[in-house]
Amino acid sequence: MSVARDWDVVIVGAGPAGLSAALVLGRARRNVLLCDKGTPRNWASRRLHGFVTRDGIDPKEFRTLAYQEIARYEQVKLRLEAVVGASPLAAGAGFTVRFARGSKVRTRKLLLATGVLDHLPPVQGIEERFGVSVFQCPYCHGWEFRDRAVAVYGRGKRGFEMARAMTAWTGDIVLCTDGASHLTRAAQRQLQRNGIELRTARIARLEGRRGQLTQIVFRNGDALPRDALFFDTPSSEQSALSRAIGCEYESDGGVKCGQYSETSVPGVYAAGNITRDVQLAIVAAAEGTKAAFGINRALTREDFALR
Numbered sequence: 172m173s174v175a176r177d178w179d180v181v182i183v184g185a186g187p188a189g190l191s192a193a194l195v196l197g198r199a200r201r202n203v204l205l206c207d208k209g210t211p212r213n214w215a216s217r218r219l220h221g222f223v224t225r226d227g228i229d230p231k232e233f234r235t236l237a238y239q240e241i242a243r244y245e246q247v248k249l250r251l252e253a254v255v256g257a258s259p260l261a262a263g264a265g266f267t268v269r270f271a272r273g274s275k276v277r278t279r280k281l282l283l284a285t286g287v288l289d290h291l292p293p294v295q296g297i298e299e300r301f302g303v304s305v306f307q308c309p310y311c312h313g314w315e316f317r318d319r320a321v322a323v324y325g326r327g328k329r330g331f332e333m334a335r336a337m338t339a340w341t342g343d344i345v346l347c348t349d350g351a352s353h354l355t356r357a358a359q360r361q362l363q364r365n366g367i368e369l370r371t372a373r374i375a376r377l378e379g380r381r382g383q384l385t386q387i388v389f390r391n392g393d394a395l396p397r398d399a400l401f402f403d404t405p406s407s408e409q410s411a412l413s414r415a416i417g418c419e420y421e422s423d424g425g426v427k428c429g430q431y432s433e434t435s436v437p438g439v440y441a442a443g444n445i446t447r448d449v450q451l452a453i454v455a456a457a458e459g460t461k462a463a464f465g466i467n468r469a470l471t472r473e474d475f476a477l478r
């Protein structure tokens with residue numbers, strides 16, 4: 172198939188990172204193709220908190236506002252289709268980007284802002300409560316449950332650290348490990364000293380109406396009244412693109428970036444949750460802005476040198 176069109180930048184992922192990058196690159200008069208397949212990390216969430224001037228906004232409205240702002244810059248186009256591959260052209264000439272329906276485009280620079288998705292704990296009743304009364308981030312939704320009865324789900328270091336983090340928001344915390352806790356005696360004593368109850372019983376299900384959690388029911392028949400559950404389980408990259416194109420990774424699983432967000436593959440940049448920095452929307456947006464700065468700086472310097 173022939174190459175369809177040239178772009179200065181193809182951005183893969185229109186979450187806060189990709190959207191911010193598109194805005195800044197549009198304002199820098201770049202031809203930008205912003206691509207998205209419609210699976211944001213916060214798909215289940217009804218409120219986005221902690222984004223200054225937008226605290227509490229519906230994430231769908233956040234995206235609509237961003238699209239409206241970006242639409243002011245005619246050189247930025249939005250394409251709602253998955254990118255399935257990207258490969259470098261001859262040395263320094265950019266990349267070919269392939270789409271799910273088979274077409275291809277060519278771009279000088281590539282920004283990966285493809286995000287991550289959370290592994291929900293394998294507990295009956297969790298998915299329908301995710302984003303309403305079950306969360307993975309206390310900075311996002313801890314305030315709404317301040318001084319209330321909260322459960323933390325997680326084993327070993329992950330469960331311990333989430334329980335410790337929650338003490339900033341409430342003093343009523345039960346750490347549920349859903350089986351062996353994998354906690355040292357010292358860690359268990361620390362939890363106890365901080366008033367955090369430890370429950371190792373296996374969980375049967377979560378209960379409550381319309382997404383609200385009212386109680387956790389254990390397999391032994393016990394029931395624990397709770398208003399919310401915060402979990403700490405792993406998350407995975409949404410897209411295999413960064414690995415396929417050869418990006419190196421940090422030991423924490425983040426795509427390795429140099430100054431201004433360029434990855435180990437020249438011309439490929441990364442922003443947002445895939446770098447594994449602080450996993451908040453405004454941080455992802457700032458990373459997108461930083462990558463846009465790096466990309467525009469590189470393009471300008473390349474063009475300047477050719478004249």
Ligand SMILES: Cc1cc2nc3c(=O)[nH]c(=O)nc-3n(C[C@H](O)[C@H](O)[C@H](O)COP(=O)(O)OP(=O)(O)OC[C@H]3O[C@@H](n4cnc5c(N)ncnc54)[C@H](O)[C@@H]3O)c2cc1C
Nearest residue numbers: 184186187188208209210212220254286311443444451452
């Ligand atoms: C339930 C929940 C609630 C949250 N609440 C808050 C909150 O209140 N405040 C806060 O700051 N943060 C919150 N977060 C975290 C926030 O969602 C993330 O920090 C933020 O979305 C990261 O932005 P991003 O641009 O890196 O990735 P994302 O927002 O996940 O966007 C990545 C985009 O890339 C697209 N994509 C992936 N692969 C491809 C591909 N191959 N082709 C095309 N498109 C692709 C996806 O469709 C997706 O739209 C919450 C997260 C969850 C799970």
